[in-house]
Amino acid sequence: MTRAASSDPFQPAGSAGPVGRALEQLGRVILGKPGPLRLAVACLLARGHLLIEDQPGVGKTTLAHALARTLGLSFRRVQFTSDLLPADLLGVSIWDTAAGAFRYHPGPIFAEVLLADEINRAAPRTQSALLEAMEERQVSEGGVTRLLPDPFFVIATQNPAAFVGTSPLPEAQLDRFLLTVTLGYPDPRAERTLLETGGRGEVVRDLPAVLDAAALRAAQRDVDAVHAAPALLDYLQRLARATREHPALAVGLSPRALLALLAASRAWAFLAGRRMVLPEDVQAVFPALTAHRLPPRDPALRVADITARILAETPIP
Template structure:
């Protein structure tokens, strides 16, 4: 890069009030979700980039706890919907009810009208219900009865899903997956974190006791600051090279779309912001690329591991 990036510590006077608060939010989350600093940073970057987050893992590793801790820490209104095979779109979006007193239909909003929606075990619902989320996630609005209603701002969807091999699950369609900016996997805790859980009996700081570190207006300010993080022309060249590599790699049947490329830029800006920089570097792109690409790339060999293909892409793509 021709111009050296400006660097500031989010805890220093040079950092904005919003960036300093985001740093405190990460510190608080780290006290609840033990031993997962990278996943927490990715989750917060996803929200700063105005994206939606998909957490894929087996039950019992903290997927729901992460969503609840984010909502409490960020001071957002939170609703949780358990996706099941009998969940209907109206159960999520709301329904118009006839009001005899006024002889009109009265709209009863569904749980989707919240600042942070947890779609728990989303791949247990029918495709019809999964599809009901598409307009909300993309357009941030709900259409019902011929009326379009805006969703709150900010509006985030955090969805969890069990591995596809689990009984009662159905895979999300590609169009639905593409609406998630990132996919993360928590995995098992490391030995130290697991020992802490055993010693405390899992009775560490309760999610319900977490104080709100910021609120919606301050979060919106942080998002605006993320939008202002500079991406130099050489950095954009690197993004295009990565996208082209996904489209030309023989192991990949379907590479990154232009919409995915825009999402990658937004995610890299958020990662740079959390690092206290006002300019995106190639390492920011590399840090978020696996979480952004793993659920979007369609591999020719179903038995191939997406992580291996992604690492090869990053290793072989030159940095301008």
């Protein structure tokens, strides 16, 4: 499907526009989770990467695969384990006797949507290799730099820290993820539908593409054009200052995180069919942007509760 399917890219996500149809199709696969689905699409539109923190079996892999199928993008899944090497992810050059030269064999990272499953089980070297690719959108091997696909979207899943064989990701790696979402258990109605119809694997395999890579790139450019007024930028700075000065938080939002907040807010406004960012867009993405960036001083405190108070206490323009 091409961009011509919609004369105006700024259509509400629930409309008949291509992005709206993509979200509607995803909603038929991941049942009862409209909020996380919308955040995942907003993350992709903002050219970010997504971290899903949850226990096994709640639909993380299904979400990643369904998103790739719906958007007409190539998809690869890598199971992160303690013995996974950087070359297993990035690729390796092997000597070709017939050609008398090294031949590069690309790794699974050369996909438009990469699912890094259980990323917090991998060794630091492998995590760092993924981090560089996410940040630079390129891979360097054997003195040659190779660009990754455009779009390039990493969805990483992370098991709770209490699970065996897991270790926390360093703060620098967490900061490379634009948003964090949690799927959680389905509601009773969605769970009953799963029991009556079975798993969603077969449904995902039959999903038609609603968009393609070219249309997605065009939508990302439209997101970049969403206007943020000076008063809105003032609001972002007030929120950042509130996080930096809050006594319950060990650190506040960095300038890079503030830029990420603006990008995510623009994507959320785009999904609402607007050409201008409103405070409600910022408030919608703020919890998902701060969940992995703002460690509390007291581990017994919940970041979500602290950021909710910050949103409630910060004046709105």
